[in-house]
Amino acid sequence: MEFLPTQIDITKEPMEVGPTCHYVMGGVEVEPDTAAAVGVPGLFAAGEVAGGMHGSNRLGGNSLSDLLVFGRRAGMGAAEYVKSAKAVPVSDAAIKAAAERIQAPFTRSGGENSYSLHAELQEITHNLVGIIRTGAELKEAIEKIAEIRKRSANVSVAGGRKFNPGFHLAFDLDNMLLVAESTAKSAISREESRGGHTRDDFPQLDSKWRQVNHIASFDGKEVTVRKQPLPALPKELFDLFDVHELEKYMTADEIAKGGAR
Amino acid sequence: MARKLKMRIWRGDADTGALQDVTVEANEGEVVLDVIHRVQATQMGDLAVRWNCKAGKCGSCSMEINGKPRLACMTQVASYGDEETITVTPLRAFPVIKDLVTDVSFNYKKAMEIPSYEPPANLKPGEARMQQVDVERSQEFRKCIECFLCQNTCHVVRDHEENKKSFAGPRFFIRIAELDMHPLDILKNRKQKAQEEHGLGMCNITKCCTEVCPEHIRITDNAIIPMKERVVDVKYDPLRWLGTKIRKREGIV
Structure with a gap:
């Protein structure tokens, strides 16, 4: 079999393979019925950018159903929201600050290169927040991500604003840092292995951990992660399962209660 | 096995531009897009x-490499x-927006000029049935990734801006052919429209579009020529023309 355009015949020579980030299970925390973001009025999120839908691992094909169902809910939620919401006033000072922030990379010279920081961040998350994680590596990742964040405040960009990928990357970098830090800090807190999260130092699934989500928030300087209890499985769903199937996932207490009424 | 690769990259905008010489490292197995990204990361941050x-599969990195329309991600440096x-x-x-990025909105305008699939009004969801042979006939055209390399290479518009108004281009001829082959589509004048509104007659089947298609769609042989044959058959056959006048036979359907 030949792989175009590389022309490698894998029956004759070895083929290089490697893992890659394919999907992000976490995302913006939303109300399930309206897809409204928790704590940010007027923001609605659906699809891969929203969190909480797929649990610890997304099954193939499920993101399409996610988009159809929650895309519709987000649209209806947003339409409902604008009926009653008043425009949020934005001060001239806030607009000026945002414009200055955007211009800032052009005003610096000899600062950090956004592409280099991006590559370093990729290296860190690939090596230390990858498929199989350990507490020590995650700790190292969190420290290194913080260093990149510091350096990213000093990014300088060449050229103009028109279709300038280096300029775009300077801002994408902020979002990448946010995702990387949230992922690493949630992963170090979750001392078990579940779905797409494997901890070499905690290789077992632990039913107690099924009862919590990790919620990350950002204060402009760093990400903090807190544990938030999950709603209990409703009784009508609980009853659909053979109880022995649930024993692997639920604590003895949860099984004894038999779902939430 | 890294080596030094010499490149010339066009840089500029709608008003002005020029080729710039660069030397960049190229590693074994890399494609042209990889080395362009390396130039971007190390020498031209705003490229x-x-x-x-x-x-x-996305059709975004269409550009001309040594004069040939190609996808940069599928072009081996080693070739x-x-x-x-x-x-x-x-x-x-x-039209150029900046450097290697062009404004391809011509294609989206043309896409909107083609009526979409129209099933019979009484066909209910879940009732549509199609024979496998009909699925297979149009499947080839559905492989199109809309990279617009065929639109770019077609000499009808490549150096003739004035033709763009009346010429939809190869990508849209395969779209029309696909809809025309659809057994449930009820619009009966697609070929006629291709000829009269979308400039099918301006194509003189040099097959340049087929040659550059990264999906190897046989645009000329399987879409354009069969439509041209049907148009000629009905539109220019004097007996059939007479038939449409005296016995109310249908025209090009």
Whole structure:
């Protein structure tokens, strides 16, 4: 079999393979019925950018159903929201600050290169927040991500604003840092292995951990992660399962209660 | 086995631009898009290039490499000689936005001029049935990734801006052919419209579009020529023409 355009015949020579980030299970925390973001009025999120839908691992094909169902809910939620919401006033000072922030990379010279920081961040998350994680590596990742964040405040960009990928990357970098830090800090807190999260130092699934989500928030300087209890499985769903199937996932207490009424 | 690769990259905007010489490291197995990204990361931070999937399926990184319309992500550096300079320029048939990025909105305008699939009004969801042979006939055209390399290479518009108004281009001829082959589509004048509104007659079947298609769709042989044959058959056959006048036979359907 030949792989175009590389022309490698894998029956004759070895083929290089490697893992890659394919999907992000976490995302913006939303109300399930309206897809409204928790704590940010007027923001609605659906699809891969929203969190909480797929649990610890997304099954193939499920993101399409996610988009159809929650895309519709987000649209209806947003339409409902604008009926009653008043425009949020934005001060001239806030607009000026945002414009200055955007211009800032052009005003610096000899600062950090956004592409280099991006590559370093990729290296860190690939090596230390990858498929199989350990507490020590995650700790190292969190420290290194913080260093990149510091350096990213000093990014300088060449050229103009028109279709300038280096300029775009300077801002994408902020979002990448946010995702990387949230992922690493949630992963170090979750001392078990579940779905797409494997901890070499905690290789077992632990039913107690099924009862919590990790919620990350950002204060402009760093990400903090807190544990938030999950709603209990409703009784009508609980009853659909053979109880022995649930024993692997639920604590003895949860099984004894038999779902939430 | 890294080596030094000589490249010439077109840089500029709608008003002005020029080729710039660069030397960049190229590693074994890399494609042209990889080395363009390396130039971007190390030498030209603001070099504009459109790209997305890096797997030849999104159709974003269309450009001209040594004068040939190609996808940069599917073009091996190793397919050029060790001493050869690789020259990359933006698609010539479309207006430049910046560097290697062009404004391809001509294609979206043309897409909107083609009526979409129209099933019979009484066909209910879940009732549509299609024979496998009909699925297979149009499947080839559905492989199109809309990279617009065929639109770019077609000499009807490549150096003739004035033809763009009356010519939809190969990508849309396969779209019309696909809809025309659809057994449930009820619009009966697609070929006639292709001829009269979308400039099918301006194509003189040099097959340049087929040659550059990264999905190897046989645009000329399987879409354009069969439609041309049907048009000629009905439109220019004097007996059939007479038939449409005296016995109310249908025209091109």
